[in-house]
Amino acid sequence: MKEKINILLLLPTIDFSSPSNTAFYIAKNLNPSKFNVFLGSIRKAKQEAKKRAEDYHIKVVEFGMKSIFDIFVVWRIYKFLKKEKIDILHNFGFRPEIFGGLAGRLAKCQGVLATILHNPAIDIPLDYGKILGAIINFLRKIASFYFEDVLVVLSNDAKEGVKKLGFKDSNIKIVYSVIDTNFLSEKIEIFSRNEILEKLGIPANKFVVGTIGVLKERKGIFYLIDAGKKVVEKYPDIVFLIIGKGPLEEKIRERIKSLNLEKHVFLQNCYERIAEIYRSIDLFVLPSLTEGVPAVILEAMAFEVPIVATEVGGIPEMIENGKSGILVPSKDSLALAEAIGKVYKNLDLAKKLAKEAKDKFEKYFTAEKMTKEYEKIYEELILREKTKEKKP
Structure with missing residues (x-):
């Protein structure tokens, strides 16, 4: 043998x-x-x-x-x-x-x-x-x-x-x-979207833009917050949920406060049931300055959440711009804000992007x-x- x-x-x-x-x-x-x-x-x-x-x-x-x-x-x-x-x-x-x-x-x-x-x-x-x-x-x-x-x-x-x-x-x-979606979903209590958002302190009637990642410079969170300021001035029903912890946490909280975004940007430094986050957000955004093949993009694809991301690293090999997501230049908060607004205004587009991304995930990842x-x-x-x- x-x-x-x-x-x-x-x-x-x-x-x-x-x-x-x-x-x-x-x-x-x-x-x-x-x-x-x-x-x-x-x-x-x-x-x-x-x-x-x-x-x-x-x-x-x-x-x-x-x-x-x-x-x-x-x-x-x-x-x-x-x-x-x-x-x-x-x-x-x-x-x-x-x-x-x-x-x-x-x-x-x-x-x-x-x-x-x-x-x-x-x-x-x-x-x-x-x-x-x-x-x-x-x-x-x-x-x-x-x-x-x-x-x-x-x-x-x-x-x-x-x-x-x-x-x-x-x-x-x-x-x-x-990623292994079986592992992501197993042993997770099923809550409704409203219950999950209530636990996070977010009103249930809002359009939720989420991101997940370590709070380091290369993740580009400051550009997302600056984009958030532009977005909520035009679309007050949009809120942002940031899940992560890291060395920039206090500076990020200071930026949120300085832009008067406390009611629109929610920072949660820990959340065990990540699958619940994907079930409760309407759009996933990754504003990174550099990336490999980010697991959070794969997770959003698997959970059929529409994606806006920066055109860096391996992301363009995962997401086809305009077909399975929207890609924008890095360090460009205006482009990020416009892409978020585009998805918010067109829910049919959001569904199409999410479905294409899910199909690609199941084929390649x-x-x-x-x-x-x-x-x-x-x-x-x-x-x-x-x-x-x-x-x-």
Whole structure:
């Protein structure tokens, strides 16, 4: 009987972030007759996310990294790789790429790959600053050259970004990010739209424009608030719901107050049942300055909510302007306001955009489709290694 391929999906931490969700969907959907999978966390895993994995009988391992200077984590990962005879090490994020990649090479795994969820040429400097961002990307380049056999990105835009940093084109593959709508919808109490809005403090008779995301500069929330000021002056029945937390939360609250938008813009820094949000909003807006393949766009597509988004990153590969959503330039609050008004005034257009987006989601962005593409990459890496062994 053919032996299973042993895989470690290694994350900075197991939580509910996009990298963790992607790894979780892979682990959950891999063919159990072919693959034996572990979900690894370099740092301590978040308990709820760890429980989610264990509820699906996914084996979880934590490597207890205390700080970026804890180089002994390489030894701990190495010992695990050897003990469990891991064939494929799949890294998500720069810590796993560097520390896990080194451990994978020392342990002589048959294949080491990394998935980069954003365009590092743009996103890393925005999140960490130019100097630290340049250092991180330099280390990633070293990791890619010496440790990784394959680099997976989520869009053509991201592929061009990693090529600019010096990654080899021949080692780059594109696999679109996805969401698992079964997971999003399961174990959720069903409330009416009015009940959900009441919990959020929003009048039920309003047209609700929603957005979800971490409150960082690259998410463009200030442009959405400025657009909101223009929108409510013309359409007072529109309100905005922002779900998210992050370093800019206080500044965002200050901007809302300074524009006298307290009755029109609602900021909720935490909401557990995200599916309820999509069921209660009339339009989803993503005003980002840069993106990969954002999960929130996929979620809006899956829940058949019309979408207005900025034309950045992988978004134009997901949304066809005028057909499955409306795309606008980034950093343009006027264009954003006009697009919101266009959807508000034409509900038939809103339904058409939402239906087209839902159809596209079901065709291209399912967890099963993504997992099959990764299964193919894993098997190709094993075959490549066996071919090397046979050569004299």
